[in-house]
Amino acid sequence: MSWWKEGVVYQIYPRSFADSTGNGVGDLKGIISKLDYLQELGVTIVWLNPVYASPNDDNGYDISDYESIMAEFGTMEDFDALLAGLHQRGIKLIMDLVVNHCSDEHPWFIESKDNPDSPYRDYFFWRDGVNHQPPNNWVSVFSGSAWQYHPESEQYYLHLFSKKQPDLNWENEALRKDIYAMMRRWFDKGVDGFRMDVINMISKNPELPSVGDPSQLEWGGQHFMNGPRQHEFMREMHEQVLQHYNCMTVGECFDVDVEEGKKLVGADRKELHMIFQMEHMALDHGDTKWDVQPTWSRVALKQILNRWIQGLDGDGWNSQFWMNHDQPRAVSRFGNEQKFRIESAQALAAVTLTLPGTPYIYMGEEIGMTNVQYSIEEYKDLETLNWYNEQLQKGAEPKSLMRSIHLMGRDNARTPMQWNDQEHAGFTTGNPWLKVNPNYPEINVARAQQQPQGIWPWYQSLIALRKENKVLVYGRYTPIMESCEQVFAFLRDQNETKILVLVNLSDEKAVLDLPNHIVNTPWQVTLNNYDSMTMSELLPWQAIIMRTE
Template sequence: AATIKWWQQAVVYQVYPRSFQDTNHDGIGDLKGITAHLDYLKQLGIDVIWLNPIYRSPNDDNGYDISDYQQIAADFGTMADFDELLQAAHDRGLKIIMDLVVNHTSDEHPWFKRSRQDRTNQYRDFYFWRSGNGKKAPNNWDAAFGGSAWQYDEQTQQYYLHTFSTKQPDLNWENPTLRESVYTMMTWWLNKGVDGFRMDVINQISKLPGLPDGPLKPHSQFGDARVTNGPRVHEFLQEMNQEVLSQFDIMTVGETHGVTPADALKYAGADQHELDMVFEFQHLRLDNSQHGLGKWSTRKTPLVALKKVISDWQVGLEGRAWNSLFWNNHDTPRAVSRFGDDRPAYRVRSAKMLATCLHLLQGTPYIYQGEELGMTDAHFTELASYRDIESLSAYRDLVTERQLLSPADMMARLAARSRDNSRTPMQWDTEVNAGFSDAAPWLTVNPNYRQINAAAALADPDSVWYYYQHLIQLRHQYPSVTLGSFELLWADDPQVFLYARQWEGRTWLVCCNFTAETLSRPLDQYLTPTAKCLISNYGEQQPNKLRPYEAWVYQLA
């Protein structure tokens, strides 16, 4: 039998600490709040918790701007709180992986404060400092949160590079001292006992030599900052692996925008000695704008294209690398609102359908907090409800400054795509603010918490929650789920996602109706009377029929 690594059989649960549970009445989730819910997570059956950044930060980008890698943000508690959380998790057999954000720091990090003081200090080269062309920035790159990727700094009369906000200067990985400092910091956390890292935009750490202009973006004076998959990225990751990662029994997953399955074989190939997995985003870009506005669109994902992307990843990595499986995270809309149907009549059914579709694939599934409740998008109607830097800067850019979109149009696009959709507080019960906090929460609680909350889910055997618990049990019980090969059937069907998994002569068939319609399909060619149902969201299958958002898994005889 193939040797299975522990993280190949694991299910990961992503906790966004700011929105999980407040325990000290400031409206902000904290570490003690996570510790308080470990039994809830254990009962769900997950194996690993991924924590979004909890380090000291001025919070320009909710903790992705770190001013001290070895201190806990005061909002979240203390290092003693962290140690207690880690111990309590380990006591329950749960692992914890940390977010590692080393493409950039905060401009308030001591490295950057020193770096900006003069042109010759020993930290100068930890970042990218360049003189402009006259009054123009060193190149035409755009920043992810709007405007130029270069910020002029009066003190030394040069520009620094920031591919995200001006408060997130990019680190220069060409500098060996910087790399060693990062490795030392990583080793410090691993020695503490953390079980791995999710690595933020890790495929951006090697910039193109000479930092050349990128192709002009549609409707923009800026060019595409071509910073992904640079020439030295694999060398850096192999060095990191050799010096740090390979010394510990951990799991690593790289956040890698703009990668194909072929790229993933380099980052996470079984014998590459880099990372264990990557997050790919091809399946989350299929509903992007067709008019050059990137993610700011209200389109729906076409199912045929979605199936093709997923199939390409399943087949492309089979036996050579390992997939990460996810519908949503803290940067995306909620799965049920985006790919399912969050209307009351269909929410539960479609949330279970999406869970079936994802959890039966080969790879490691990631559940984003609240997904197990079928939590929905925020559906904000006021700009003032939004907190996310990306949403606010996109509105300023597209509506206020360039007037490419009307306010109403942009509000519809924010409602469909804002990162705040998934960041609203966790809905625990029907108490004030959904039991998240008794103070005003940092981001408005979704008013649907009166119907959608953990207490209600735990009291209802038919809830989305128990369905996730069942899916996790299936994965832990049957090697078919972890190891079976994947084959897409009915590739051109625009409404049904049908695939087979094969393991040691056994075939499992996974069928998902992605629509609110009742469909007829020739399923009896597969489902003989002896086929055995392993899980479904309606009960027994009806011959050659699929009800709205019906999903099932059968073992064929």
């Protein structure tokens, strides 16, 4: 039995949650002011996006000091007060661990850059160019070459993200020891675990080879994801740090299949507790995430989730989520924000909170916050702006680019939390760092909490249901109607207790074709987001949860 298996995680993007100072930027004291809100909702774990010292090139994922707090967010005393306040309410705190890269303003990199003979030089990937070109043809996640030239030393350094985010060289044992020591100090301070950013990118092919045509920029993922020493590094981290604390770990892992996932989270592997697999986050992608496909298959969604649930069953543990700070708003992407915003948000929540694995709720998801449609001047996300400008230079049509950004841009998730219908949605008394979604007078916490049949009480009820029914945590999972394009249906059972979950993920009525033994079971309805129900059909986005013993 593990607390992180039974928990419900609430993710906070600090910059956008609550501003206590009026400077337009969310902060730690703002979060502290909302702790009772989190307790009332019922969540038991908070995952905090980075709050460390940072120049903020990539909203805090470029860290210049792993053991200081970003001045905009407050002080270490504020952090200590936040941690104490959460623990007093029985809520654990998970920090973001960003150790694939740091900031180019981190002392390690400054020393590395200024002194080629420094031991810190090898904390990073410094290489000579080839015929006055970068060492290889890898493209950065944020567009352009993954290499930045440094004229003073006539070498390039690797940055798989922004040029202000140089990659750390995990081949260097001294670097790893420094990272482990930093982790131990956070644990000793009282934090309860880490969400590990792009953790399956820390082991690179040491030869750093080009891909395909060396004269063309190419995605080099096969050489820097799931690399040759990945599992060795994770086991070393576990041995040196994680095994000594009653902690929770979850790794963000792109391009990982179930077999690789089992190696990362297998119970006897001594690596991680769970990962975020990103397979279902690509359901609506074409060649890239910006090539948005207007229709996506619910059957394919179920196949992905079922494959992971069944693949890890009895050996590893899953995480369940529809969105995070890098993904579009769930109700806009997987639901119907126009006609069935409340019902579809409820249906999506019913799936997340009843599937096997630890559920994750991203701030604002519990009130059905939606995507935004801004002009390009109003966006702040580095990835979005780089891609837009790169495509413009290639001759792309601005309207087409904006359509993709409105659907997939990361700022969709980062607009300020909508607390009430006052100016700037009650997020700040100043000018918000990122424009508030204009629909805040209709969609906000104060209003959502007053809607008895609304999204917020539904989340509250689902979380309570999961806490009260350990069958939803530890029970066996049996999918039903797997080939149905509309309905996500499954059974959870443990000992004599059974819970049946029926969710229509479409805008149309759905015919239920349930096995006779299920139809004939004397179920008691626990939750239903409509006033009516039958065992023969579901209304659009209807979610019904039933129980029997």
